[in-house]
Amino acid sequence: MPEATMTAETHDAPKGFITRYIFSRDHKVIGLQYFTLSLIAALWGIALSLLMRSHLIAPEASWVFLEWLFPEGAPDGVMTPELYLALMTMHGTVMVFFVLTTAIQSGFGNYFLPIQIGADDMAFPTLNMLSFWVTFLAFLTLVVATIAAGGGPISGWTAYPPLSAVGEVAGPGLGTGQVIWIVAIALFCLASVLGAINFIVTTLNLRAEGMTMMRLPVTAWAWFATGAMALVAFGVLLAGGILLLLDHVALTAFFIPEGLIVSDRIIERGGGSPILWQHLLWFFGHPEVYIIIVPALGVLFHIIAVMSRKTVFCYRAVVTCIAIISTLGFFVWGHHMFVSGMSPFTSIPFSILTIAISMPAGAVAITWLGTLWRGKIIFNTPMVFALGFISYFVSGGIGGLFLGQTALDVYLHDTYFVVGHFHIIMGLAAAFATFAGTYFWFPKFTGRMMDEGLGKIHFWLTFIGGYIMFISMHLQGLAGRPRRYPDTETFDFLQPLMSLHQLITVAALATAAAQLIFVINLLWSIKNGKVSGDNPWNATNLEWTVSSPPPHDNFGGRRPVVTELSNTR
């Protein structure tokens, strides 16, 4: 039965450079624009983390370029605590929003969702263009926040009020810098809601003949589920962001309680609740973790199936698991708030539901093993990254079983155990899915392969470096090391942790260097890679049936028809 009940808004291939590559309405160009943005953001985020890591092991070191970049934050080139906290805030914001949320969902998703379902574009191409440019504007706004007068905001990417709400009186960067930061986040939310609408409508309405929902590739399911999550979650953060902005600019007090004295000044406003912000933030923030990881799962299924020369193990169960994970993600935000002052009764159901996620998550892991089982595993670069991902997913997921328990979280909350945990499960895992996807789909983008040798080196260094950094952080967290300390000296119990700090910093430098290998490989291969042909991996999804790169309308006027045997990946 034909599923296409609506056709895309038709548009011809544009002629001019600007309409073709800048203000493009072509989902493929927009996908690559998102991907490029996330790559630039990732390099910036890595640079910020290297500055922080260097400061932690050499707090007195003076860097000329630092003084040149931040004359206020680094007088004489020595990083001040406020600069450390501002860099940390930016690192978190850039990585969570502009890298992890953007690369797989908006980048790969925009490029491949329409092709995988047999459509010639997203449902709303102009809206799609708008989403990208608003995201880009959000990114520029964030850059401005870093260099704003008074410094960047120091309240972390979670921006807990009253610290983030009362302005400069609470600390440097919390006035202008904080306001600009909130605007950047609000713009990003807006763009993400627009993008989510596109993903949902495209999946529901533009599928080719024969492409039933239960024949969608798992990747397409993941993008669709993520669109649904993003629609709800980003709307809530947008609301929270607007309220926080009003607390700054309109003298409201949504998040400011009665009777504050900050830096000897009585705050005249009051009546709000700091915990309200935490509920809004984490109502977004936990689904956000799945907004990041579910598309990564989708990419993983695709690559593992192709490189094992098999179909996805128990496809229907996999789709069910993705749906369950995406739904459960909305009912567990309270596990970020066990020590927030929220009622201890409320914590119990949040804890139990959080731990229960191990059931669908474990099922997902077992379907990877099942897909590999009795396969013919080909160890090319996309596949080794996928196999590395599985290890991270298991190790990182298990950290969640510690932190999801109310009793254990009390000690581990806001320590480096948490930092190590989310860097493995959210940072490294999603990054590995992005790398796997990049090596895998690069031939489709360009018609050329990336270099296998460099790809393997990139894998080994990143995989080992990643584990060294973030398992060490778990250990520091066990010793009680709180996060967001620009210093390792003040407390006696922090001093024995210096050797681990040094190890992490060295591993961070090496891992960062490995990412340069990736960037060089990527740029070099665009012009010089081996010519790939249309389907170098012998894969079966629709994107591999069209030329590399695909024609403007994806199928060159052909209307694909999907049958039972041709799919389920």
Added chain:
Amino acid sequence: MAWALSILYILVAAAIVLVFGGQQWWMPPAASELARDFDSQFIITLVSTGFFLVLMHIILSFIVVRFREGNSQADYWRGNVKWIWATVAAMAVLDVGLAVGSESIWTRQHIDPEPQNALRIQVIGQQFVWNARYPGPDGLFGLTDLTLVDDATNPLGLVPSDTAAKDDLVIPNLVVPRGRPVVLLLGSKDVIHSFFVRELRIKQDAVPGMLIPLRFTADRNGRFEVACAELCGLGHHQMRTFLEVLEPAEYEERIEQYRRGEF
């Protein structure tokens, strides 16, 4: 490549087991019964989840060698859902076990009725110090007034004319008697702070506008560092004080000493 990856999986699992099993970087010795329960729950979680971590890596290590290209032909096998149910069942058993242990500790720490003879102390955070306030012999916390706050002489803004406030003792550190239940009432003057004592395995945010109870009964004497665990601004990392656990007699003596203004 298959063999290299296979070995890598084993090395990852072995390294994780070693660094967590070695306990070189670990929690300090516990100083309360609940803290020891926390430690047992932590070990139970570590061992039971560690089992699955090692198992997964061993299976992966086997798979990448056994089913590598050249050693295996792909089989047209779409899977059997019984493996998924088996996994869900295994996870369910693990989850129930962990949840029961965790929630029973949580309930005792946060939900069970407060002990009758508990010592109640207000602990108020501000950028970047902690102040503890003992109610004095009357057992009452007196009135405070924002406009009277002066960081040097009257950090909490006690009202001198209020009789209940007169005997309140305000000090920038904490002393508690060993063996007696303590309820801290955590508050904040400005932004959110978090009161973290590693030895007692306790952590609780101090939120302005709220007084949040935090209980413990220390059973080991010592002087423990108190850290702020919630980002509170520029000096977050310097927000340090001490919680001293003393023998009851020593405790009374120390409090008297503080009352006389001897620090």
